[in-house]
Every structure is written in C-alpha cells, then in structure tokens.
Amino acid sequence: MRKPIPLPRLASVPPADPPYDDERGPYAGPATYGSLALAREPAEPRDTRDPGEGTSGPRGALILSPRGSVPDERRLRGLGQAMAEILAGRRPPESVQNRLSERAYRGLVRAGKMIDTQRPPMVGLPHVQQPVEGVVEMCVLVHCGDRSRVLALRLERFGVQWLVTDFETA
Secondary structure, X not given: OOOOOOOOOOOOOOOOOOOOHHHOOOOOOOOOEOOOOEOEOOOOOOOOOOOOXXXXXXXXXXXXXXXXXXXXXXXXXXXXXXXXXXXXXXXOHHHHHHHEOHHHXXXXXXXXXXXXXXXXXXXXXXXXXXXXXXXXXXXXXXXXXXXXXXXXXXXXXXXXXXXXXXXXXX
C-alpha cells in the first residue's frame, strides 16, 4: 500500500495595496486631507526659505510625515502621481504648491505639459535614496501607454516639512 502524498500547504496572501478609507477600522489613525492623502497638522513656526533664495511667503503646515521623519513609500508615490498628472496636463500645478519650494514650483509652472499621453499616467513604486540627512531623492516609472517615462524628485526637509526642491523627467 502506498503512502498518501501530502497536499501543499496553502497560505493566504496579504493584499498588495493598503485598504481604502472605508475599509479601515475605527482606530486607523487621523483623517487625511486632499487627494494626496497627506496629513494636515496645526501650524508651527518654521523656516520657509528656499535654499539659495530669500524668504518666501507663508504656507500651510502640510507635512508628509510625523516629526520630520522620512516620508513613507505610499506618500511619496502619491506625490509622484500628482507630479506626473501635472506634467501630463491633467491636474493644475496649484494642487501641489504647498509641497514644492518656490523655485521648484516656478519650474513646474514654466515646464507645462512635458508628458504626452492619451490616458492618465500611472506611477510605479518609488525607488528612494537618502544621500544625506534631511534629503530624499526618489524616482518613479510613469506608465503612459505606449511609452513609459521616468520622473525624479528631490525633497529636502525644512523643519518638519518635506518640500520638493527639484524635479526632472525623461
């Protein structure tokens, strides 16, 4: 008599994406603000100067992560998605003005539509580096249909807020 062959053990696979807001439990954390799901906290005094420039006007106290720590992958991906939509002409630049330095915002407005696509762009997972303390560099692949593009962003910490100080696409 032959021994029965054991069946493979099946394990559940965790979901690839985080849950939607309505799927989160009642103790899931603070509510979010805007389409980028960036937490809004009370205003604090902070340095709003752009590197190499004079003092800029006041901004909201919009922060990407608590206590100035490195932003998480989900928030970076959301910021990359918003930037890709702006560069594709599908979102106004004003929607991310609080997340960019004055110089970077002027460059974004001046750049206009740089990504030509028939469908909305979709960004992949960000590749993140922290070359020095207070600086995060990331790049994302932007899927635009027939041809994909790459978008690189540099964020620098000003107090507890991370601002995009430079961007480039190819």
